[in-house]
Amino acid sequence: DTAVSQTPKYLVTQMGNDKSIKCEQNLGHDTMYWYKQDSKKFLKIMFSYNNKELIINETVPNRFSPKSPDKAHLNLHINSLELGDSAVYFCASSQWAGGLAERGPYEQYFGPGTRLTVT
């Protein structure tokens, strides 16, 4: 009954490879996010999708391409991996919280993270 799940938990790969990380939520939320946590634990949003539509893209290189086949899934595909891509990637979900009609806390629930190591 995991709320937000990610696979794989660990991913070790070589520079130049292409890899994907999958995320699924069973909370019935309509918004999903990808965050990157670097080695200093700094956490920054990368993308956000609402009802399969991209709403946030935080100047992430276009080697990173999120794909949302439905509201419950948001996958992250990374092309031509670089050493600097090594980090922990977290998926999260919430009810839609943006826009002018903000009415609630719309808590974001996080997955367990995927530790990506590029060698």
Place this chain on the structure above:
Amino acid sequence: GEDVEQSLFLSVREGDSSVINCTYTDSSSTYLYWYKQEPGAGLQLLTYIFSNMDMKQDQRLTVLLNKKDKHLSLRIADTQTGDSAIYFCAERSSNTGKLIFGQGTTLQVKP
């Protein structure tokens, strides 16, 4: 702009109170959050506060908000070794809904 700042490290003795501080810049933020991250784990939402409140208490946790100074704090009463973790404060952008996190405060609890 949107920026959130926290001190990086706090060490306390078991049984003492811990106070973790945070400052933010976006005065239009309506909700502010505290998350906990244990080693090797994801982020767990601890509590949140609405910007028109100045205090919220939830068992051992007390959140204080000074909106004028844009200062948020998390007090953990009777701190236990299981409270050792990284604590992140975050503000939510009022127009995009994205969370802007502080750098995280590592709380070390000594027995």
